[in-house]
Amino acid sequence: MEGFSERDLEVNVSGISGGIPGAGAPQDASPHRMRITNMAALSQGLDTEKLVEANLQAAAVPLEQMEQHQADLEGQAGIWRQIQQKLDGFLKVSGNLNLKEDFNAFKSIVPPHSAFTVTPGPGASLGSYSVSVASLAKPGVLVSSGFPDKDKTSVLNIPPDGAFSHATMTFLIGNHLIGGHLRTVRLDKDTGFTMEDLAQAINNANIGIHAMVMRTGAPGAPYSLSLSSTKNGVNFRVMEQEGLDFSFRTVQKGSMAHLNVNGVPVQSESNDVADAIPGSVIHLRQTTGPTPTTASIVHNTKTIKTNIGSMVKSYNDLLDFLDKESRVNPATGQGGPLLGAYSVIDLRNRLGTALTRALPDKVQGKYRTLADVGITFQRNGHLSFDQGKLDKALASNYDDVVHLMTGSGGTPGVTASLHEILTEFANPASGPLAGEIADVNAQERTNVRQMTRKQDELATLKDQLEEKYSGLQSLLGGLNAKQAYVSQQIARGVI
Numbered sequence: 001m002e003g004f005s006e007r008d009l010e011v012n013v014s015g016i017s018g019g020i021p022g023a024g025a026p027q028d029a030s031p032h033r034m035r036i037t038n039m040a041a042l043s044q045g046l047d048t049e050k051l052v053e054a055n056l057q058a059a060a061v062p063l064e065q066m067e068q069h070q071a072d073l074e075g076q077a078g079i080w081r082q083i084q085q086k087l088d089g090f091l092k093v094s095g096n097l098n099l100k101e102d103f104n105a106f107k108s109i110v111p112p113h114s115a116f117t118v119t120p121g122p123g124a125s126l127g128s129y130s131v132s133v134a135s136l137a138k139p140g141v142l143v144s145s146g147f148p149d150k151d152k153t154s155v156l157n158i159p160p161d162g163a164f165s166h167a168t169m170t171f172l173i174g175n176h177l178i179g180g181h182l183r184t185v186r187l188d189k190d191t192g193f194t195m196e197d198l199a200q201a202i203n204n205a206n207i208g209i210h211a212m213v214m215r216t217g218a219p220g221a222p223y224s225l226s227l228s229s230t231k232n233g234v235n236f237r238v239m240e241q242e243g244l245d246f247s248f249r250t251v252q253k254g255s256m257a258h259l260n261v262n263g264v265p266v267q268s269e270s271n272d273v274a275d276a277i278p279g280s281v282i283h284l285r286q287t288t289g290p291t292p293t294t295a296s297i298v299h300n301t302k303t304i305k306t307n308i309g310s311m312v313k314s315y316n317d318l319l320d321f322l323d324k325e326s327r328v329n330p331a332t333g334q335g336g337p338l339l340g341a342y343s344v345i346d347l348r349n350r351l352g353t354a355l356t357r358a359l360p361d362k363v364q365g366k367y368r369t370l371a372d373v374g375i376t377f378q379r380n381g382h383l384s385f386d387q388g389k390l391d392k393a394l395a396s397n398y399d400d401v402v403h404l405m406t407g408s409g410g411t412p413g414v415t416a417s418l419h420e421i422l423t424e425f426a427n428p429a430s431g432p433l434a435g436e437i438a439d440v441n442a443q444e445r446t447n448v449r450q451m452t453r454k455q456d457e458l459a460t461l462k463d464q465l466e467e468k469y470s471g472l473q474s475l476l477g478g479l480n481a482k483q484a485y486v487s488q489q490i491a492r493g494v495i
Helices: 039-045 048-059 061-097 195-205 301-326 342-356 387-396 398-406 414-426 432-492
Strands: 106-109 116-120 127-135 141-144 167-173 181-187 209-215 223-229 236-242 248-252 257-261 264-268 272-274 280-284 293-299 375-377 383-385
Touching: 048 061, 048 432, 061 301, 061 414, 061 432, 106 116, 116 293, 141 236, 181 195, 195 209, 195 223, 236 248, 257 280, 301 342, 301 383, 301 387, 342 375, 342 414, 342 432, 387 398, 398 414, 414 432
Parallel strands: none
Antiparallel strands: 106 293, 116 280, 127 257, 127 293, 141 223, 141 248, 167 181, 167 236, 209 223, 257 264, 272 280, 375 383
């Protein structure tokens, strides 16, 4: 039998569990080896499946180590990705305090139930403004005489007679014929002849008039055509009808909005009046009469304080995470996955320097450090936020706070420097964290290849062991038969 011979049956005693009856060893033999004399005992006690399994378990130890290493690498990659996410959030928050424009947050103060509201834009001008509203902007509106239904009966004053039936309605857009515009709308078999068809034809003509069919409920003629100019302040009228018999009346004359801001007359075709208060929009709701109302544009410090509070929280959250993953486990003495990581050390050092540095004197304003406006470091490395101190600084020296945060004269401020560092570290293509993630990913790929090779080796080893132990069983069976035959011959006295 290939792979085994009778000589191979000299086996290591430690490799076979239990005693073997009748087994003995010559005096000159090794104390760890014996010669098998009872083949039946050996063949009956040989469990080849367990032998194969035991060999495979021993050979699989390196694979188990690789699998554990893979789990560790996946954990490391997950930690770096979490840092990346926290940095992305921190970067977004710092971006709200990075430029001077980020501090252009304004709000309006208008008495309750006023005739208007004010929405300041980023370029709003601080100050108080006296506003009175004489009239609102309105479109011109006409309504037609009634009609029995909206979608069944033809509006033509003669019965439709196929291809030759049509009607037209001509409008004068403007208050007077001179300076106005004549526009004609046509009804025919392609448009249809109902009241809804007429409204749709007017809208499709895009002549500056919007038409709709409205239910008035008038007895016998409950539907009317309502026409309005698409722009405020524009009047119009129906000059001529051909094949139609409607009468129209004016229910609202078009007018412009008229208001007065700090004594200056303002006219607008919209009730949302832009830049009468510079950088802001006045939303007119009703007239005020001759008595003006005062509107004030002030800094919206609530937005700035919210952004600064978010910056402090983002920094503290990042610091807590880095501390947690760098901490030494007191029970095992093993350091966290980030312990000693250069990127983490560099990030913490540079963030700490940016947040504690004093600005040079060439930066405008009285404030040199974050501590001057109530943002200080605690013993545990966290930032704290004294809102009362910041409120005072914003109320008394708003521009100086802006200079502290954003810088001036070509020198970046505190949050501007912070934003630069975060932009560098969070860069998904070239940042240090991207490099750390790429390195771990490369290790994972290499380890997966090694695991695959090891799995293939184990599969091959299993096949080889099963083949060898199968051969051993066959050989032992043959030897057992020979031993039985010899024993029979001895018993008969043949041998």
